[in-house]
Amino acid sequence: xxxxxxxxxxxxxxxxxxxxxxxRGAWARAVGELQRHDTAAARDDIxxxxxxxxxxxxxxxxxxxxxxxxxxxxGAIAALDRxxxxxxxxxxxxxxxxxxxxxxxxxxxxxxxxxxNRQPIVRGRPRASLRDSTFWPExxxxxxxxxxxYVASVRHRTVAVVDANGSTRELWxxxxxxxxxxxxxxxxxxxxxxxxxxxxxxASPDFTRGDTSSATLxxxxxxxxxxxxxxxxxxxxxxxGDLAVGPHGDVFVTDSNDPVLYRLRPGADTLEAMRDARFxxxxxxxxxPDGRFLFLADYSHGLLRVDLEHGSVxxxxxxxxxxxxGCDGIAWDRGAIVAVQNGVTPARVMxxxxxxxxxxxxxxxxxxxxxxxxxxxxIGAVAGGQFVYVANSQWEKFDAAGRRVSGKxxxxxxxxxxxLP
Numbered sequence: 001x002x003x004x005x006x007x008x009x010x011x012x013x014x015x016x017x018x019x020x021x022x023x024r025g026a027w028a029r030a031v032g033e034l035q036r037h038d039t040a041a042a043r044d045d046i047x048x049x050x051x052x053x054x055x056x057x058x059x060x061x062x063x064x065x066x067x068x069x070x071x072x073x074x075g076a077i078a079a080l081d082r083x084x085x086x087x088x089x090x091x092x093x094x095x096x097x098x099x100x101x102x103x104x105x106x107x108x109x110x111x112x113x114x115x116x117n118r119q120p121i122v123r124g125r126p127r128a129s130l131r132d133s134t135f136w137p138e139x140x141x142x143x144x145x146x147x148x149x150y151v152a153s154v155r156h157r158t159v160a161v162v163d164a165n166g167s168t169r170e171l172w173x174x175x176x177x178x179x180x181x182x183x184x185x186x187x188x189x190x191x192x193x194x195x196x197x198x199x200x201x202x203a204s205p206d207f208t209r210g211d212t213s214s215a216t217l218x219x220x221x222x223x224x225x226x227x228x229x230x231x232x233x234x235x236x237x238x239x240x241g242d243l244a245v246g247p248h249g250d251v252f253v254t255d256s257n258d259p260v261l262y263r264l265r266p267g268a269d270t271l272e273a274m275r276d277a278r279f280x281x282x283x284x285x286x287x288x289p290d291g292r293f294l295f296l297a298d299y300s301h302g303l304l305r306v307d308l309e310h311g312s313v314x315x316x317x318x319x320x321x322x323x324x325x326g327c328d329g330i331a332w333d334r335g336a337i338v339a340v341q342n343g344v345t346p347a348r349v350m351x352x353x354x355x356x357x358x359x360x361x362x363x364x365x366x367x368x369x370x371x372x373x374x375x376x377x378x379i380g381a382v383a384g385g386q387f388v389y390v391a392n393s394q395w396e397k398f399d400a401a402g403r404r405v406s407g408k409x410x411x412x413x414x415x416x417x418x419x420l421p
Contacts, residue, residue, distance in 0.1 A: 016315045017277045020301055023053035030062075043070055050079065055302065055323040057088055057344055068097050076101060080110055086323045087364070088344055089117030118346050121369040124416030127388050128162045133410040135160065136204070136394040139184040139197075139242060139329070140415065142383040143222075149415065150194060151390065152182040154201055159185055159194070159225075162415075171225035175206060180214040184242045184253070184379070193228065194220040195251055197240035203395070205402040215240050217253055217264065217271070231264065231271055242329060242379060244294075246287040250308075252294055254282035261285075261296065261306065276313045278304055284330035284379060286337060293358060297327035299343055303352065303361065314359060316352075322364035324352060329379030331387065333420055338367070338387045340380055346371040349380070349389060349418060368418050386417040 030045035043066045050059035060083045067075035076098070083090075092098050092111040101107050128149055130137065136155035142148070147164040156174040159182055171194075181204050184197035196218040201207060215238035217231040233240070239256040246252060249266035259279045262271040281299035288295070296304040302324035303316040318324050326343020327350070336353040349368040352361045367387065368374065376396055380389025391414040397405050404410075 016301065019052050020056075020280075023049040023056060023059060026052065027059065039066070039070055043067060043072070043075070047075070050082070054082065055086065055318050056300075056325055057083055057086055057323060060086075061090070065097050068101060073101060073104065077104070077107070077110065080114070084110065084113040084117060085321055086344075087117055087321055087366070088323075089114035090345055091115070091118070118371075119369070120372060121348070121366055124349070124368040124370055124374070124389075124391070124418045126414060127386075127417035128166065128415040130160055130162070130168060130413040133412050135413050137378070137390045137413040138182070138393060139186075139379045140388070140390050141185050141187045141194075141381045142388060143187045143189065144383055145189060147383075149388070150185045150187065151413070151415070152185045152196070154181040154183065154204055155206065155394070157182055157198070157206070159196065159220075171220070180216070181207075183240060186243050186245050186251075187222070188245045188249075188251075190249060191219075192222050194222055195243055195245065196220055197243050197253060199238055199240045201239075203398045203400055203402055205398065207402055215255070217243070217251070217262075233271075241282075242284045244285045244287055246294070246308075247289055247291045250287075250291075252285050252287065254285055254296065256282050256299075259298075261294075274306070274311070278313050278315055283328045284339070286330045286332040288332065288358070295330065295332070295337055297324075297330045297339060299326055299328075301325070303327065303330075303337060303339075305358065316354070317360040319352070319361040319364040322361070324350075324361060324364070328377070329389065331380060331382045333382050333387070337361075338380070338382060338420070340377045340389055342377050347374065347377055349374075349377065349387065351421070365421075367420075368416065370416065373414060374416060382420065385420055387420055388415055388417045390414075391416045 026045040026049040030042040033042035046063045050063045060079050064076050064079035135153050137151050138154050139152040141150050149162040151160040157179045158174050159171040162168050180198040181201040186195045199215040215233040219229040237257045241256045243253040251264040253262040259282045261274040283297040286295045294306040305314045327339040327341045330337050330339045336351050339350045341350050351365045351367050353363040355362045374391035376393045378390045378393045380387050397408045
């Protein structure tokens, strides 16, 4: 597939991709200035980054912190206010960075806004669990014919199968030498197969150097777990994090590291690669029911829409007082995108209702914000009027070298189900 220029999407009056690039450039300068202890210049550049890309909460938070440390009370308050205006919140009461601001008029109200935004919203109910706390779940999907749930394992390179009665088995023996970490799984009922993505994960305790060339799309027979076919990507730094099956049988796969969108047409032997300036950190994907569009979550740029006939890419404008950055797994639900948004604080599940043209987000609603259980949610699926998602993956519980992080205990993986409105 080839990409054509999509119409400009604006947050600040210029094209979104230009806005984001300008913000990243300012951020990179700020990092260098902080290393040289030039705090004043860094503060100015972080403010420029936040102004250029105002829906990126990381820039706003950094601006608030650096302003507070520099004694710029007005700048800190303004950044914290804009952070809360995105529907996000931090515990300002325990953060010593803002201790000098706590007696100022209006700070108590601002702190309360943050507290309200971060309050748990517990609509999800337990749907399934895995006993093994070392499983390290990532992607999942549900077979609508029987309610069977398939859960990918980053750590053990397998797929758990959870039957409707709660019994669990694994599709193939753990730690197969011919597979990397399993990241994405999707059920294809038309062909009675499971599509699976594998990629090397350096943070996994079982990572080996030989994994670096083993990013693969697999077609797996549902009946017995036999791998029917493999599509191996060329050697490189790949992360095939998620995939989706379109209504006409196309299989779509995102590579977060490259970043590339791959398409396998029905009956084709090769993967088609699509690149676009708006692709930076591709995550989940959701085809529209009519097969015209593919919606993508990009961690850095927000929600994107790909026109599958013409190849154009559109960034969906955010709804007022919200951000679509930091979304991982997404799913289609009756004119809306349900998204696991784990790149914000606190992590949450959102429903982004689209306008009638499917070109902008008209409304953003928090469905679940259960950070006491769902400390690291990832990917989910819509089935039976519910959104079922992996609540507690283990990405933050291992460092980049695969070592356990102190103070972050492993817990048994949980899948939560949220009733959809």
